[in-house]
Amino acid sequence: MTSVYPLEVKIQVPNGDEWNQKTGLFINNEFIYSDKKELIEVENPGNGTTICSVYLADKSDVNKAVRAAKNTYETEWKHFSGQKRSNILLKIANLIRKNSSHLADLEALESGKPKNNNAIGDVLHTADVFEYFAGLAVTAKSGRTIETEPSKFTYTIMEPYGVCGAVIAWNFPCSTFGWKTAPCLAAGNTIVVKTSELTPLSALYICELAKEAGLPAGCLNVTCGKGTTAGAALSEHPDVMKVSFTGSTNVGRIIQSSASVNLKACTLECGGKSPLVVYDDADLEQSIKWAAFGIFFNKGEICTASSRIYVQDTIYDAFLKRFVEYVKSTFVQGDQFTEGVNVGPQISKAQRDRILGYIKTGVKEGARLLTGGSTPENLADSKGYFLSPTILADCNQQMRVVKEEIFGPVVTVSRFHTDEEAIKLSNDTNYGLAAYVFTKNLERSQKFITGVESGQVFVNITFAADYRVPFGGYKMSGRGRELGEAGLAAFQQVKAVHINLGATL
Template sequence: MLMRIGGVDAEPGNDSWIPVINPATGDEIDRVPEGTKDDVERAVAAADAAFFVWKKKTQRERGMILFRAAGIVREQHKDLARLLTTEQGKPLRESIDEIRGFANILEFYAGISGAQNGELVRLGATGDALVTREPLGICGAIIPWNMPVLIMGWKVGPALLAGNTLVLKPASSTPLTTLRLTQILDTVGLSPGTLNIITGPGETVGEAIAEHPSIKKLSFTGNYATGQRIRERAAGSIKELTLELGGSDPMIVMPDADINKAVDGAIRGRFYNAGQTCTAVKRLFVHESIATEFSRKLKQNAEALRLGNGLDTGTDMGPLNSAIQRERIEILINKVQDAGQGTILTGGTRPEGAEYSRGFFFRPTVVSDVEKTSGLLTGEVFGPVLPVVPVPDLDTAITEANRTSYGLGASIWTNNLHTAKRAFDEIHAGIIWVNRHLTVPPEIPFGGMNESGLGRENGLHALESYSRTKTLLLGW
């Protein structure tokens, strides 16, 4: 599959290609160009040529284009979901949810088109002021492999509605659905060059986007180390940044919570997408009075998850996205066991069987007796491993929840309003769930604190971040 520049499929500037691998089988399913800095220049030129045409459309006209695209995505959601599962690995029902989520995002922004109408400020006898908002210009986006479609929507929706053009780099392991969605957008009225997709490595394509002086805003989702590098590269020019850099989300369960509901929430919150989600439950703190029962049920439910190819009916959890991702998890588990920093209640190994031999599978894993110095609690574990830590009270739970350099999300499971309020007030995170975890509707701002990044995705907050105010002063 080729890149998209100027509204058409584009040949690469060289003859190098990147294989796209099915994580469940290890088979190559397609190839995409290994883009270069010159390809980024071509995309920026196309975005620049398209900007004034796209900017002149009213926000309502741009919203209708997004709405039409959402309708086609809904019509084709099954085929798009199969493509997403084949390149990413997640179960088909999760891919369907993600494709529908992309349509939801486009529909949300279409629904608020016209929200930025400007304002008249009466200044009295000296005159009046008209404050309007205008697009920034050419924007850049770099999206990850774990939720490539949803996160594409988070960036494309507000950027295009605000009147910007966009140069976007998908992850090299999951570019195909992004390219297919861009083809759909190009068929419903985007000015050619409004949305350009350049495939290729982060160290070439990603850094070229970050450094380019014509790109006025860059939105990046990925890990902290790469985010730091992107920030350094972007510092050579004046551009706005949105950085979503992951998290180590805590889940706190108090004794008055519905235990069965909380166990189900922990299973879904940790093992959805094989644990490869920024807002996944990564550290589970359970009140010691219910910890034994909770751990027993958690172990049973984890062992009941059906591991397999995401395209197979009945699969609960697919493979990890790559061999590298699985190797990272295995190294961490081995360190925990070698250092005696935790007890594996279930999982901890690759599954046995011929059907798992070629894919990047790893069993759902639950770990107890975890020491505070363990990497399971001190970093972001991007895989199906859940550490369970008993705590004596809410004070301790909140202290442990905040024992991280991240601050993306957190959840509290309780039927006590005061307890929920304390968690909201005292946990350092950008979003706090009560008796739920993981869901992020397009209407609400999403982003973190500390090393979880800068800025917010979603909602009116994201739309405003893709525009700037401009004021006309009128004298009488």
């Protein structure tokens, strides 16, 4: 008999932690082999070695997961009270906190995030998300009464869609899993999640915690698969009534097109090329620190990265000088489990090479490379996918590095003259996910807020996603919102009820 890869393997990380990691598909509360038993290796981008392999799902596996989700929705989950759903979600939140160190190990291991100042924050944020939506679950189906004629009683009910699909990204595998799964279950739906084939491990670990928390079999199903197979099967499936996606704009287009087969509802959180404007009255030191954090946090692999900086001409040279000094002195690269490291490796060799190609193109088009642009000297012999934080100055709107999402630790810096020009430059993009402005002038900030075409605006601060606040974009950055009350509403549909209290024809 031919041996097959096990459904559980032991994993150990450099800090000495070890645990048994599930490798199968999670369907109906069981870890199982995929039908074709096809495997994919999960890589540690810090050293290029294989962590383990996991089973890849195809259409038949997705069909199996959807059947399980539909059966549980019809027979169990939709009949649960809001309080009962809330209790289970709260248990999941507590179990994530209890196991946060292992989950942070996984986040660091498979995505390259430094464990102690990046990965652990993502995990604890995920626990907060489950806890928040546990609170909203209690009254999730509540609607409102609407005053109409005296002879009518009119009200609304918030109802779940049924079976929902989620396609999550590799850059925040734990967080995006929570952003979709928690509100979906809180609203009374069941869910089938397709993880990225690059980072499936944290989601599989949370499945164990969900089972331990008492989540009924079939409520949560997780498959690892390629977008062209498992992703397509999920977005096209006629029994999936809602799909939530996080990833590139190009794939978002495909998801929306596939979802049209049964007009399923879509939430699409896609790419970004977010502007950061520094006015001449801003606190220079603080704007420099926040700007650096906004692009180099999570090694630039973040859709809301402040990747286009616009500095008013009167402070442009002073900003650049201090910005370069700060970046060189602040960011330390290395293995994601090494104390003091705050910038890890890129997710893959292909992604690092893609970023290097953009830097080369930027310089060719006239950008001035001030720092970065290569692997750090101390890591030159490393087999990891490291790339130094990179600053390209004197950029213009025609450059590819300004127009296209690079998704790495590369920032462009340009100058502007007037307030009107700052807003015009900020809006000169197909994206509209986030925008950042630094000024001490309240009127100036309000003018920017109302003028910029973006789903989120941050004043004197960079990336600050909060589970209580709606998250989403304008234009090609997507549609719909996640997090906050809007995140719950995204997994609900409104039913209007009209009751005749005595009117006759």
